[in-house]
Amino acid sequence: MQSAEPVIQAIERFYRSLQASKVWVAYSGGLDSHVLLQSLVELKPAHVELAAIHVHHGLQAEADSWVIHCHSVCNALQVPLQVEYVEVDKSQNIESAARQARYQAFEKWVEENEVICTGHHQRDQVETLLLNLMRGAGLEGLSAMPKRRVLANQADLTNHQAWLVRPLLSTSYEAVQNYAKQYHLQWVEDPTNQHVEYRRNFIRHQLLPILDQAWSNPQAKLAQACAHQAEAAELLHELAQNDLAEIEHDTTRLNWHQLQKLNWSRQKNALRYWFKRFHQVSIDQASLDWLRSDGFNTNPDAQPKRMLKQAEIRRYQNWIYLLDESTIKSPFSVLVQQDSDWLKQGIKKVPTLGNGIAQHWLEPGNEVRIRSLREDDQVNRDSLKKWFQAQKIPPWQRQNWPVVEINSQLAVVIGYRTLDGFQAKSDEKALKLVGLN
Structure with missing residues (x-):
C-alpha cells in the first residue's frame, strides 16, 4: 500500500502553525473532507476543539442520506456536527451559487479567532488554475486558491478574524486516496462529479489524463506555477499599497486625478487593489479600459458611470466611486x-x-x-x-x-x-x- 504520510505531514504542519483554539471542518461526507476530518481528529492536540459543518444544498436526491452519513461519522469520531440547510439560486451558475451559499453558511458559524478547514488538495488547485487561465485571468487568478485567507469579506484585515484554511492544498490527490484506503474510510459520492458538462469535471476527467500522458507529474508542476504567481501577486499588492499611500483615497472613493501621475500599468494595479481591498470586487479589463477612456478623459464636469456586477462605477470631480445599495441612502x-x-x-x-x-x-x-x-x-x-x-x-x-x-x-x-x-x-x-x- 502506498504511503498516506503526505497527508499526515500536512496536518502536522497545520497544527504547528495554528493559533486558534477552535477548528471547524467543512464536511460534505465526500472523500476529501472525510480524509481531512479523520486526519484532524487523529493528530489533534489536547487544547484544540474540533467541530464540523455540513451544508445541505438540496440539489441532489441523496442529500438527506448524506446528512445521516455525516452524523454517523461525526458521532463515531466524537466531533459535534452542525448541519446548515441553504437555498441555492438555481437561476445562476449552479456551481457558483452553491459555493456562495456554502461560504455564507461558514461565515454564520465560524467566529473571530476561529478557523474553518476545507479539503481542497493539489488537484483542486490545478483545476482552479486551468479554469482561471481559460477566463484570461491575471496574476491573482492564476495564483488559484490561497492556503489561508480571511473567511468574511472584511476591509479591516486584523488578526482578530475568522479564517479559512486549506491544509491539504499542496497534497496530491493520490496521497488523499492512500490515506482513505489505509484508514478504511467510507464516504459518499456526488453523482454530478462525473458530469463532464461541468467545466471542472471536464478538466478532471478529460484534460488532466492527457497531460499525464505527455508530462511527468504535471499537477505538481502546475501547482508550483500557482505558487510563483502568488508570490508575484503579493509583490504587486505591495506596489499598489505604496502607490495608494501617495494618493488620496478611503473606503468609498479614490482620487483619479492624482492617480494620473502613475503609468497605466501601475494605475491598473492600484485600481485592482483598491476595488478588491475595499469593495471585494474584481474589476474586469473592460471596466479598466472604460476608466482610462470615459472615466478619466471626458469633460471635467461630466459624471460618467458604468455598471460593475451589482454596483456602479461613478466619477465626480476628481474622485472615482463604487456605488451599491449600501452606499446610497434610501428615503427615511x-x-x-x-x-x-x-x-x-x-x-x-x-x-x-x-x-x-x-x-x-x-x-x-x-x-x-x-x-x-x-x-x-x-x-x-x-x-x-x-x-x-x-x-x-x-x-x-x-x-x-x-x-x-x-x-x-x-x-x-x-x-x-x-x-x-x-x-x-x-x-x-x-x-x-x-x-x-
Whole structure:
C-alpha cells in the first residue's frame, strides 16, 4: 500500500502553525473532507476543539442520506456536527451559487479567532488554475486558491478574524486516496462529479489524463506555477499599497486625478487593489479600459458611470466611486424621542451661542423629526446646489440629504443652514447640528 504520510505531514504542519483554539471542518461526507476530518481528529492536540459543518444544498436526491452519513461519522469520531440547510439560486451558475451559499453558511458559524478547514488538495488547485487561465485571468487568478485567507469579506484585515484554511492544498490527490484506503474510510459520492458538462469535471476527467500522458507529474508542476504567481501577486499588492499611500483615497472613493501621475500599468494595479481591498470586487479589463477612456478623459464636469456586477462605477470631480445599495441612502424619516436618536442618524449636537437652532425648539413639547430632503421642501435650491458643489458632495449623496423637521416645518438642512424662524438670537442658547458622515 502506498504511503498516506503526505497527508499526515500536512496536518502536522497545520497544527504547528495554528493559533486558534477552535477548528471547524467543512464536511460534505465526500472523500476529501472525510480524509481531512479523520486526519484532524487523529493528530489533534489536547487544547484544540474540533467541530464540523455540513451544508445541505438540496440539489441532489441523496442529500438527506448524506446528512445521516455525516452524523454517523461525526458521532463515531466524537466531533459535534452542525448541519446548515441553504437555498441555492438555481437561476445562476449552479456551481457558483452553491459555493456562495456554502461560504455564507461558514461565515454564520465560524467566529473571530476561529478557523474553518476545507479539503481542497493539489488537484483542486490545478483545476482552479486551468479554469482561471481559460477566463484570461491575471496574476491573482492564476495564483488559484490561497492556503489561508480571511473567511468574511472584511476591509479591516486584523488578526482578530475568522479564517479559512486549506491544509491539504499542496497534497496530491493520490496521497488523499492512500490515506482513505489505509484508514478504511467510507464516504459518499456526488453523482454530478462525473458530469463532464461541468467545466471542472471536464478538466478532471478529460484534460488532466492527457497531460499525464505527455508530462511527468504535471499537477505538481502546475501547482508550483500557482505558487510563483502568488508570490508575484503579493509583490504587486505591495506596489499598489505604496502607490495608494501617495494618493488620496478611503473606503468609498479614490482620487483619479492624482492617480494620473502613475503609468497605466501601475494605475491598473492600484485600481485592482483598491476595488478588491475595499469593495471585494474584481474589476474586469473592460471596466479598466472604460476608466482610462470615459472615466478619466471626458469633460471635467461630466459624471460618467458604468455598471460593475451589482454596483456602479461613478466619477465626480476628481474622485472615482463604487456605488451599491449600501452606499446610497434610501428615503427615511425618524421621530426623535431621545438624545441617542441623533447619533443613530449620524448627527451630533454641539452647544453654542446664537449660531444654530434655538435650543428650545429641540426641547419636549415639539415634534422633532429627522428625515430626508424632499423635492417639495421650501429651500433655495440654487444656493443649496452651490453649497453641495463647494462641499464636493456628489449628486447621489444629495438625494435624501438629512434635514430636521419641527412641528411639520423644515427647520434645518444639516451642514447647510438653519432656516428663518428657527435660528437662535445672538445671545440665545443654541445647538449646531453637525453631520458625522
